[in-house]
Each structure stands twice: as C-alpha cells, then as structure tokens.
Amino acid sequence: MSYIPRLKQEYKERVMKALSEEFGHKNIMQVPKLEKIVVSRGVGAAVSDKKLIDHAVDELTHITGQKAISTLSKKDVASFKLRKGMPIGAKVTLRGERMYEFLDRLITTALPRVRDFQGVKASGFDGRGNYNLGITEQIIFPEINIDKINRINGMDITFVTSAQTDKEAKSLLSELGVPFKKN
DSSP states (O other): OOOOOHHHHHIIIIIHHHHHHHHTOSSGGGSOOEEEEEEEEEOGGGGTOTHHHHHHHHHHHHHHSSOOEEEEOSSOBGGGTBOTTOEEEEEEEEOHHHHHHHHHHIIIIIGGGSTTOOOBOTTOBOSSSOEEEEESOGGGSTTSOGGGOSSOOOEEEEEEEOOSSHHHHHHHHHHHTOOBOOO
C-alpha cells in the first residue's frame, strides 16, 4: 500500500461528505476540490542583483519540496530599469500529493509561528472560488535556516479550487483546516 497524505485521506473520508450535505450536491463529482497551490515571490531588487533570483528559487524549493522556476518580465519598464525577459521572480506550482503535504505543513506548522496570529483574512477570494494568501516573512517555515538567509521576503500563496463560488471555496478550505479569522 502506498503512502497517502493525511489531508488527502481526510478530504476523501470526511470533507467530501460534509460539503456534499452542506451544498446539496447530487453527484460526488460536483463537490469542490483543491486543484493546485501556486507559491510565488516577486523579487524587484533582482534588476540590480541577479543572485537574488537564485536565493528566491532555492528558498521556494526548500519550502515546497519541489523545484521552483524563475519568472521573466513580460514588458519593458524604463522607470524600474526593467527589460523584457529579465528574471524578476520565482514560483512553484504544487499538485497532488505534494500539494496536500504543503497545505498540511502550512496550517499545522508555519501559520502558528506567525507573531500574534489571529487567523487568515477571509477577504482573499477572487469571486471564482480561488483564494490568495500573502505571507510577509519566509522564516515562518521550519525548512528555512535563519542564519543562511540574506533578507526577509514575503510570498504569495494561491489556492486554486474547482468551486464555483467563494462560499463553496471557503467551506472547502475551512474543512481542510485553513484557520480563517472570526468576524
């Protein structure tokens, strides 16, 4: 028998049933599911120092357990001294087992390490069932060695779901354990 992440098992056994009852889905395929998680970081200072991109890619690779790629600028911006095609950020797209493992580590280990943590804001939904979360410091992840970082950077985490509405997506993420702020 192969290894199944804890959250994936919980989704199949408990969350699908709960969401199906809550929203009255007749077919199990209508139940919203988490499709992918995209972790990205913009590195604006990389215009002058190319090594910052390598550091960002390495840190995202350590955090997620999957090789990150550098993102390139799409157009010239003279005021930022930016040329089209220059590396300007890093991102990694997680699916399947790694996605559930990362989500588990995020909600059980990383988020509780945030100073004065009250929960994540529920205002990050985009109207189509996707949720965006901004993290201000990468040092909340235990994979990052504080002594080896050269500067504190944040990152954006996007949860892409198959939900049609924000209400369904919020219910899905809440059932998976994402701690939303109480209003």
